[in-house]
Amino acid sequence: MDQPLKSPGQNALEDAFHRLFELTRTAPPPTLAERLDRLARLRAAVSDNESRFEQAISADFGHRSTVETTIAETMLVLGEIKHAANSLAKWMAPKRVATSLQFFPAKNRLMPQPLGVVGIIAPWNYPLQLTLAPAVAALAAGNRVMIKPSELVPRFSALLQEVIASKFSADEMIVTGIEDDVSKAFASLPFDHLIFTGSTRVGRLVAEAAGRNLTPVTLELGGKSPAIVDRSADIAEAAERIAYGKLLNAGQTCIAPDYALVPEASVQEFAGKVQASMQRMFGTDPDNKDYTSIVSDRHYARLEGLVADAAARGARIMQVTSPGDPAWKSKRKFPPTIVVGATPEMAIMQEEIFGPLLPIMGYREAGEPVAYINKHDRPLALYWFGKDDAARDEVLDRTVSGGVTVNDCLFHFAQMYQPMGGVGASGTGAYHGAWGFDTLSKLKPVFYRSKFNRLADLYPPYGGKIARLEKLLRFMS
Template identity: 40%
Template structure:
């Protein structure tokens, strides 16, 4: 028995002593997360700058911290309703019986969070787990070591380790963590690591949620207003320097529109991110080298790079955002998740060809469609599969707590946010109370089916048809 197993036993013992926390206890724990963030916004922003090198505090507050406040407020508003038993329909032949579903807590939830949004993506699932009445054990990413370390110290200050425990460390710690027999394991990260986590969890049959990524397309219909589409895509690709699981990974557009779109894209990128202090840096040298390798591989194979900003190396930017055109299909950038400020542009003949292109590839985590043609839009929605869709903008489907968020196929399994997160970390117990008709023994439960068999059972079978 190692220290992790002992630690899990201690948290499990605390949960066993309080397996059905009241709504007041659940909301108080969520409220502590809210207070913890509110009291340390500035310090968290500084920790993120220390990890990324460049990361504007407004961007951090907007895309990380604001989402946490929204999740707390939404949960506070709806938790009472989520916790209520749900009555279900009873067939007439079961007399006066009553059936319902109760949501129960499941135990200790393990969370493995990523480095790209190391505060938001650590605490959002924790809020959902607390709402469902569970205890939480977090393993944050070692690549955002300063933020992860600071967040760990804050959680230790605001929570008892039997409520909300944090363990930091590298891949060796992550491997041991993933193998623990949690009530549920929640992982956000790459597909490659997700497979390893799933294999480790399978040893103890731990239920798992995988929030992965993949190549999320931005489809520009011929009916789109190019200026608006370019502004949204530039924002989606350059926010956090593209280090976002639902960033637009590539663009599908008709060839006749490509030049005009690139012009609008450059204009939008310059308007939004010309200040070098507002373009987030790569998390580390490993990420920077990955971008450089993707770019050089594409160019070596014949792609043409088009700078998105017209003041190269302003303020010593470590990487210049680019669009890529004429990209050969064997280029790495068209097959690997980019997770950076590189935007391949793929030309297609029409909307049907764009749909075909998407469907020949793994299902993406997000899909973005730009245009006004409702018929083409409906075809895209009906004929493609993706974790979520935003129409005529980027990201926003993931910002709504009322919409479940998650992937499909290789982009993930399971969902959270709002009620979906509460359900993910709850056990839905089915309950039937058997009663006879009008308080009598008539038609009570299994009684009409009891042997000896004969004409009585024959009549029952005809009734049940």
């Protein structure tokens, strides 16, 4: 049966991949000095073009706060590079592993080796950070890298392609185009590891395509990350911190607090303080440069639909204005929105919001938040607010999530010494710091036999010696 014709873009993509693949099988693994040089060039690529990246991202969004780009993207990437460079010699060194007594004298080591070619499928919401942070781990581990940026941020994607090409040879790291044929073919390449950040729906398709090649995948997905306000919490403090976590990047954050679970008696107070905090931080003027636009008209319309559905089902909507207000809509800025009295049948409680909408659900009994969370897919993040250590530990023990921040939002993501990753429908695998290096390395176990041990006693012909050795092994087991 004839194979379908491939487009020029697909042919170029496959040619680039096979060139990298061949090099990983024929060239020696990069030395410490070579890896440090690649990290230094990546740092220069970011530092030398910081303002250009800010402008490109802002143009793609319609408006993106430059401060948010700096703190949530540029500084995190530079921090990842510095941490990797400072730690790389330690990470690359063979790791000592204990040896069972019956094999003495001998030794075990874990030898980190590059996997080969790592593919990165990047999202649009934090295009710089969520593209280059995985690349830091891949380069540190000695891999060659192919990056497929998001088609929703075309200016940024073109700039990244230009900048990476100016700092790296096509034998080290390349950025592909964002055309449809390239996007569809990318996940089907036989990478040695594939990293995807994006929606759960697309993540399933990526995993399916990668599975045909037995390509291992790291999936950082999303879902509905809850914020639990305990009875012991300071309501004003929790409201302020949840408001910030929700409105960073206008809610277009995979670990944003998706909804809040609040004691029923405190719902109205909490909603009022959230609204006051939102207005204090971002005001009521759509021209506020600190407030980011929604990335596309389609996403804006989806958010309008979620609010309309909630209102039709009896929720109380708190906004500074209508999302249809021309002053806001013309700039694609969605007014910060609080949905009081959200219920499970509302669409806003059934899909990831990815926007500046905060549904609030009240609870009566202490165990209700855990029960509600455990009825649904495991979230990428969970936030707990309160002063009762026993109540906190009960939630931590009885829920499973990708990560947790206690008495704040988002900040577990920025920890270099902690892994970042989901669980179940919110993702699989992890990276950041040493976790990223290990994920994108083959930690090869090596056993070094000593000439003095008695392993030859296991060889046939069997006789009395094997009985004595078996007795010894049973004693040591």
